Amino acid sequence: GAGVSQSPSNKVTEKGKDVELRCDPISGHTALYWYRQSLGQGLEFLIYFQGNSAPDKSGLPSDRFSAERTGGSVSTLTIQRTQQEDSAVYLCASSQYRTGNTEAFFGQGTRLTVV
């Protein structure tokens, strides 16, 4: 597609359930980022993938959070045993990785509500 696509747009889940959020990056982009934005707050870094390099997982808030990127393209963010404080908008971005242009583009986000 032309832009970064995230699914679902909205997700309501019960506390304790697992959820999976999906991100389809722009074709040809080798870098992929996940961020979280709580209501009225800034963007909190979660994880960064670049090609075949080991991902930067330093932003994941707990071991309930994990992410993978299959085939260097689609990424899935998994939250296990969801808690109410996990409620937020989860944003994905992608960029090229080459000298001179690493402009990142964001998807529309997934709004997660844990009830």
Add this chain to the structure above:
Amino acid sequence: GIQVEQSPPDLILQEGANSTLRCNFSDSVNNLQWFHQNPWGQLINLFYIPSGTKQNGRLSATTVATERYSLLYISSSQTTDSGVYFCAVQETSGSRLTFGEGTQLTVNP
């Protein structure tokens, strides 16, 4: 890690006014971007500007990399300019984007 500070945190304008938003960063950067987050939460790319000056309609931006700051200028503001403006930097290729806390802009008719 790199620190990013944006000012002012809040700005209220009358339609037609001009404004300047500032982004200071604590180290050399490979990438600097300005985003506008609209009321629906979508992050819109405004400028990719690790150095130099760019203009796009009523908006322009300048980054002085040696002095570690960037400015976003909005001229003849419109109500549709309302929202949060974020600055984000990347220290080196192959690293995360670090965001500032944003400037909340409200343009009143």
